[in-house]
Amino acid sequence: MIQYASIILFVIGIYGLFVSKNVIKMIVSLNIMEIGLNIFIISIGFVGGGAIAPIISSTQDLGLIFVDPLPQALVLTAIVIGVGTTALALAFAKTIYKTYNTFELDEMEESA
């Protein structure tokens, strides 16, 4: 269920990019996409039926069932990368606002 939701979330992010003309909304949409993607990545590593997080207290725990740790490592990286992109995008948004005094892409006169 969460997996399906994450895919739809990703797609909603794409939808947001499709319909919005506002710079901030676009960045929000990008973030929604990223969140959806992150949940999707975690979901492909999820093991049902009482698996535990991949953190052990000692080597004796290794007999238990764990969820896949690798996707979690990937998501950690992906989140931080997402922040980097968002920060940069916001910085550009601020510059755009400074230049054109609007966030609406339609109202800017810059040629493509």
Add this chain to the structure above:
Amino acid sequence: MASVELLILFLVGAGVIAYILTRFNTFLGSIFTIFAVMFVFVSLAGYGFGMNMDTTVNILPGISFTETYLGFYFAIIIVFVYLMVSFFHPYYLSEYKYKNSYNLLFLLSLAGILGAFYTDNFLNLFFFFELIIWTTMFLIPQGKSKEAAVSYFGFSIAGSVAMLIGIFITYNVSGTFSIYQGLAALSGTNAIFVFVLFIIAAFAKLGSFPLHIWLPIAHGNAPHPFSPVLSGALVKLGAFIGVLALIRIAPATGLFTAMDLPIGQYVVAILGSMSIVFGTLMAIKEDDAKKLLAYSSMSHGGYILVAFSILNGIAFAGGFYHILAHALASAGAFMAIAAVARATGTTKMKELGGMIHKMPITYLAYLIAIISMAGIPPMGGFISKWLIFQAVIDKGMIFVGIAVFFGSVGSFLYVFRPLAALFLGQELTEYKKVKEAPLLMLIPTFILMGLNVYTGVFPGGILKFINNIIVELGYTGIEVSTYEINGTNGILNPALIGLIFAVGSGIAFLIFIVLKKSRKVELMDTYTAANFVHDEHLLHYAVDFYAPLERLYEKQSNWMTKFYTALAEKVRELGKLGKYLFMSKNISTTVFWIVAIIIFLLWGEVL
């Protein structure tokens, strides 16, 4: 020098030297160019006729040569035209913006020509063709119009590209790039494709209908000494491809026949005759002397195509002879006009007149050239047209026959017009100080005059050589003796005709000398219904020369140009559409494409 490879390298080296020399002294560089071309011509003439050229390749990578009568015939004609034209360089180059590179590119293109006609490999052929195209393409904008280069390049490159696609189809079928093996290996549908593509290439380079509109633009606007090269030499590249396509791939297209001809050849013959008709009609109404000759080139290209599409020895002989005759004639005519243009600065007939008094030798050269063009004995053009007529009549091709005769009659009309407008008639006041062309420029003029007459009076030797080519192509040659040519409908004795003409002209000349001279009057010295004439140009009789004739097809005259302009416009609109579809400022557009493509791909998988 008998080695083709060394000749090519020599030309490249000479080009560089010419560039440096021209940089310091235009005249010196041009003289050097003349000698370089002359050296090549002499080498070619010395060894080539006996098929004694050395075709081994030691230095140039990936290139191989072979010697054929066909290639040599084209090569010697074109090198000759180059040689003739190079005599004009010393007097023209100094006006050009980038004169240094003119000689360099001129010699480079000649190197390309040698390579193109001696290679036995399709890729080499394409290489040399492209080399010729871009080197010459940079020469054209030195003249009047900058856009002319684009037009010339566009059509030429389209032709080469069509040829290249054909080459790759051949390669795909036969696995070889060898010209003769490759073409021989073609059959069935592939052969038809290659045939069509090669014919497109031939038409584009020859400037035949419907790919002709670059001819007047390029010829008319090219630098004056370059127009003869374009018309007399470079256009013949198309004829070369035409020969390859029409004769080498011939058997394969024999699926359907019409008039005993494979349908492909028949269509080419029809298109060729349309070329003749359109070229003639357009030439008649053209005011610019160079453009007029360009249209005449188009119509003569039609003759060549018609000749080669009728698959028999006589027609081939006519075609090959016509290549020579037209090269000589059009070079002569263009060079005459170039000389006039140098003296007066214009090629518009309305603005010229009475040049015969100032430039009698040039006049004579032009006269002889146009007689040849019109196919009147005793010039070369007559022989070739006679042969082509024979072949066409034998085949019973009615429409083609009509076109061929129409072209001949039309030639009288249009070549006479510049003769009258440029050289005859009243002398215009602004050209009082004009002088005959300098001696160096008269040398090629005399040579061309002589050759035009020679080809008309003693065609035997040349036709015998042409027989070699025809045999090489797998057909039987024509019967020819020193003084007589045997056609199917009769025997032609050009020497006799030449003699009669010589006697006739002699008598006429005597009468001209003996009888009283006509009185010279000023142009303004006229009486027109009590009106004083202010503008002498309106009195010029080149104005509305063929007015009634022109009115017949005035409206239809530039529909092909319109078609290509519209085509370019359509491409441009397509580009705008592309920008709208793909290069939108909206991110939504990109998102849409991404989503659409994924959906499209998954559609097939999921459902």
Add this chain to the structure above:
Amino acid sequence: MRKLFGLLITIALGVMIILALDKTSAFPKFGEVNLQERISNQYLTEENVEMVGSANIVTAIVVGYRGFDTLGEVTVLFISALGVAFIFGGTKQQRLDLKFKPNFMLRVGSNVLLGIILVTSIYIILHGHLTPGGGFPGGAIIASAVLLLYLADDKFRSNVKGFKLIEGIAGSIFVVVGLLGLVFATAFLENFLPVGTVGQLLSAGIIPIIYVLIGLKVGSEIAGVVDNFLTEEESA
């Protein structure tokens, strides 16, 4: 209209993706993953865990096995911090006027809170190989402490130069540690320290060291970004 169309095709896309994934037999159903078929299984074997010495397997992967990714990730953050500063321009800047005046209580309170936050962040970073957390959240928490200072005091400007210095030095040491791996062991970022016992604070070889560096670097980078967002050009 446009919105409806957009919604339709995007939802169609989502459904298509879901259907395609469902149809793909190699793609495991949600929750039915068989770790035996994956490379991750090997991260969980006893010998490997003992060799790494990190109780938190995710940390072992993030910093140990895939430390290169983490270096890249830090670099992404670094370059975006650099970029933000670059875009806003290096000219003299002043604080953004936030339109609310922080009172005395807030200022004192925030100072107290600052201590707690910093201690928490240090704990999180140092226990990255034992418990959830680690350099990234820890660094972010350090940055949030700085953020708190900014919000509590409308005149506050942190020492941006200092952040830059920490950023650069921490990053350089990260790389140098990696290079030391190349020197003392065989591969870049390979562990060259004793790993200790799984589950103890001083274990897992270079992992805590790297996590500290990451924490410092992330903290200073994000703090730099925050500073950039909370300032503007003087003349404006």
Add this chain to the structure above:
Amino acid sequence: MNAVLLIVIPLLAAFISIVSKKIAPYLLLVVGLFNIVLLFFLENGLVFIGGFDVAMNSDLLGISLLLDTYARMALWLINGLILVIFCLNFKSYKAFSSILLLAMAGLNGLLLTNDLFNFFVFLEISGIAAYLITSANKKPVSTFRYLVIGAIGSSLFLFGVVVLYAMYGTLNMIVMIQAIQASGNYAEVILPFTLMFIGLGVEAKLLPFNAWVKGVLGHSNTLTGPMIAGVYAAAMSFVLGRFITNLFVFEGSLLIVVTVLLALGILAGDVMAFSSTKTREILLFSSIAQASIVALLFVNGVIIWAVYLIIANALSKTVMFLVINKATKDVGSDESEALRGLFVNNKLVGLTFTLVTLSVMGLPLLAGFVIKLNFLTQLAGIGQIVLIAIILVASVIEGIYFVRLIVKLWYPGESEISVKYNYSFKAVFIVIALALLVFGTYSTPLTKLDNTIDTVMEVVNNG
């Protein structure tokens, strides 16, 4: 010596450079040279990174880099070009040196890495560096558009990678290739491959994912133009080539769609260039067409000539954008009418520009011709006549607009314009034009190298 240094040293330099701004430009120079020299000493093969005891461990747990001849050629080109472009802009764009260092690290990482997720990380690094480089255009909206489209692309790419991981349980490219080939069910990988192809296509300027190009390159300057159209385009083409030849299996509908898209890209690129009057737009649309040709060649397995095409294009586009962007800056307009007669007083620059353009058009005596003829021959060998026809028809259009442009630039209009090029610019132009000329007339070395380019699988099979 270890291939990881190619990535790490620029990173280290970037970290150091932020501490002291003054040494940053010099660091870039040193590091660039170091990388180029280092490449001579590195051996081909896999390089493992991270992990704990590489010898004991199965090496697939960590990340590995793969250096082969393909990557080596790409790295030389890219590091060299970055160095040259930076040297030319040394005075005006000093502030960009840290970003260029990071771009260098990112692009080197892209070309070397053998791990799909690691690839994504480097895609982001180089992507962000590219956004920052394009910010030099002072057109924030265009850059923002680039950023958003790039972010979508890399998200899609990551999505594809993750789906592949879920299916095959690995991120290592080589293992992944083997697993996919072993499973043999190509219908199942359509979704991840499509997503990854689109993700890469965004950066590689493939139609229709390239709407950002117009805004970014249409306003480029002497730094951004060559960097994006030369360096980044080359790197992304190389990367795309690696993925297409090694990982992606294009079959059935996917092959058709990809081929159609690329063919459309070639035609549309040239047609759009034909309809443009702005010089920079002409160049950028032509580079879209070229990128599509390269990708099409990789799809059809013509690797070596595609590599040469990438190299030739990168060099040519660098020169062309440098010439045009400098002129645009001085004249104040990039309309081809406004630049009429640019070469009247800059004959040398004009000559090199002309030669380079002729090479792009694929006319003889220049490298472009040799490359074009060879790849067309190979395409003909596998019977792709339709593709040949498409490429050639596009090249007719390309030829026409380039000739139109060249003629305009050589012959002056009403007003004279004066643009001064530095000696350093001229030197670079001459070297590149000469290189194209030399390889165009003496192509034996190119054909000889043919056999030494190997694919990932061959490297693996040979140990």
Add this chain to the structure above:
Amino acid sequence: MTFFEIISLVIGILLLVIAFMAINSKKLINSVLFLSALSMLAVVAFVLMKAPDVAITEAVIGSGLVTALFVFTLLSLKRRESE
């Protein structure tokens, strides 16, 4: 239905609804706040799927910092408008 399934269903639906609202809300600040809420929901989802590391990071960075950056950007805009 197990507890896990119910929770995940609820979270899934909430995720979609909030995402939709984030995109369709008129005011930008609401949009940002919805994004923050979405991020918090994602944290819950991460915890549910046994990813505490990711959950902490997402909570601090995704939900906290990103929202802060958005808000700061909007704040500077507000100030400018008032001038």
